[in-house]
Amino acid sequence: MRALVVGGEAVLVELDSAAEVVALHAEVLRRRDAGGLGPVRDVVPAARTVLLDGVREPRALADRIVRWEVPPLAEAEGPLVSVPVRYDGPDLAEVAALWRVREQQVAEVVGSIVFRVAFCGFAPGFGYLTGLPERFHLPRRATPRTAVPAGSLALAGEYAGVYPRSSPGGWQLIGTTDAVLWDPSREPAALFAPGVRVRFEEVGR
Numbered sequence: 001m002r003a004l005v006v007g008g009e010a011v012l013v014e015l016d017s018a019a020e021v022v023a024l025h026a027e028v029l030r031r032r033d034a035g036g037l038g039p040v041r042d043v044v045p046a047a048r049t050v051l052l053d054g055v056r057e058p059r060a061l062a063d064r065i066v067r068w069e070v071p072p073l074a075e076a077e078g079p080l081v082s083v084p085v086r087y088d089g090p091d092l093a094e095v096a097a098l099w100r101v102r103e104q105q106v107a108e109v110v111g112s113i114v115f116r117v118a119f120c121g122f123a124p125g126f127g128y129l130t131g132l133p134e135r136f137h138l139p140r141r142a143t144p145r146t147a148v149p150a151g152s153l154a155l156a157g158e159y160a161g162v163y164p165r166s167s168p169g170g171w172q173l174i175g176t177t178d179a180v181l182w183d184p185s186r187e188p189a190a191l192f193a194p195g196v197r198v199r200f201e202e203v204g205r
Contacts, residue, residue: 001015010052010055010058014048024045028040039054039055040053044119047118079195082199095174110200113131113199114131115197115198117192120194122161129159141170147166148167148173156172164182
């Protein structure tokens with residue numbers, strides 16, 4: 001773990017894995033909520049970093065963070081969201097072939113995993129979900145699609161994700177959901193937020 005001072009009031013913590021990002025993000029929130037961190041305006045996780053913005057003494061905080069003992073996040077920790085999915089994606093057969101399983105087994109594999117939102121980005125409501133075992137990691141498509149339908153369940157690398165709106169994308173599409181990922185009139189607007197656990201439940205095709 002490496003902590004860098006960014007500007008006059010931010011600390012950027014660099015980590016080696018998505019699991020470490022998830023654990024540190026949870027630890028920062030715990031310490032902030034307990035009043036042991038001092039003022040922090042925003043905590044923003046990313047693929048291999050956690051940014052703490054709006055801190056009063058960034059150098060002192062950076063020196064403290066690198067000495068923290070950060071426990072792994074317990075599997076059952078955090079709210080759980082169930083998302084209904086039809087496994088009807090155009091890349092389902094290709095993913096099954098890469099995994100060397102039958103198409104129906106793709107649904108079984110994905111459905112057996114409790115994913116966790118590591119960070120959000122790309123589009124409002126899009127969460128990068130970790131938890132996919134290494135043997136199921138997938139390459140992005142060689143040629144991205146110009147338009148991926150909203151609600152598409154997709155896989156790429158170590159991540160799963162659901163497209164909240166139609167947009168270009170190069171992930172492998174394995175299913176669709178009617179769940180609304182982003183609704184500005186809802187509180188919170190995003191269905192997925194860092195730390196949230198996600199289970200995909202198969203529904204009729």
